[in-house]
Amino acid sequence: MAKSKIDELNKILVGYVNTINDTLQLFEQIPPPTQYKLSWNNVLQMSDYLSKQATIVGMLWTGGEPPKAEALKEAMESYFNALQGFLLHCHGSMTDAGPTLSSSIHASVKQIVDSSFRLLKGSVSLHEESYEKGKKSSIPQLTGAVWEACFNLKKVPATNIKAIGRAMTQVTVSMKDVLREMEELKPACSSPEHDDVSENPECGTPNSDEDDDDEDDLGDDLSLEELEVAKMVADVVSETLMVIKELIRVVTVMIKLENPKDNGEFVDLLEKLLKLCQETGVQIDELGACVYPPQELSLMKETMERIRGNIGEIEDDVKSFKNSSSEALLGTCRKLQSSIEYMETELDKRVEAEVVCKLQNVTV
Secondary structure: OOHHHHHHHHHHHHHHHHHHHHHHHHHHOOOOOOOOOOOHHHHHHHHHHHHHHHHHHHHOOOOOOOOOHHHHHHHHHHHHHHHHHHHHHHHHOOOOOOHHHHHHHHHHHHHHHHHHHHHHHHHHHHHHOOOOOOOOOOHHHHHHHHHHHHHHHOOOOOOHHHHHHHHHHHHHHHHHHHHHHHHOOOEOOOOOOOOOHHHOHHHOOOOHHHHHHHOOOOOOOEOHHHHHHHHHHHHHHHHHHHHHHHHHHHHHHHHHHOOOOOOHHHHHHHHHHHHHHHHHHHHHHHHHHHHOOOOOHHHHHHHHHHHHHHHHHHHHHHHOOOOHHHHHHHHHHHHHHHHHHHHHHHHHHHHHHHHHHHHHHHHO
């Protein structure tokens, strides 16, 4: 292909990329509440149309020869117009969208834009490399990536409450991992020189291979006292998980109450609850990490105090819902607060015992 044709295609492509990147700047700001909100269904229809345009681009490469420059140019123009229209519709649908929903939409949109750029750039690159007969084309994979990105857009939650509920669910996934780790902790195996292996079946019959594997098993060397702490942590994690699950249930019930016309303060409150959940999830991760020896009891106490504060805020905010469905949630919050108080008391005893032990050692 003549160099002038390749240069022209590259110039057109650069112009399209710059224009789309400029359009993406719109997503840094949510449309004002006064702006007419476009239907999300229209956005999905635009994404379906974009998938068809990607198919058209891909079909240009189904033959043994590269497409004519003019045909590729026309296909690129049609694709660009479809992509530009999709972005404008998508942004117009984000009126009243809160931070969580906006983030979900923007992540999906970015996936579509990135895959689109790769498809268009890949098409031009094949021309630039003087497409060889028999050379395997990457265009089918690039087209498939656009299809997948457009399909994933259908998974984006359509409302603020659904987006927030899904984000809360992600917090529970992390908490379940911590809980599972706590439940899998094992006591340290006594030395066979001093204790009969049969008295502690978990230790098994010692051999070199098992010893090598055990070196990588964190949490298999806890003392009985450390296991007691781990059990308390597991109880707190389990009850925290119940709180988040109950909160998700309450949020799900409230989907019927979401009113796009006057839900600003309502969504702000739910966003605050989500942030408290996410912060609590981070604290649960830290609490679980503290269980592995040497256990950091003082850090555990600080972490528990932060969890207590977050749960207290969740309780206060949920009370403002004035919804009967929130009673069960408040009950789980109170139960968790009691478990935290109990564990803090037990940790105080252990910390005090450690201090006394250190003082005795200094005296000796």
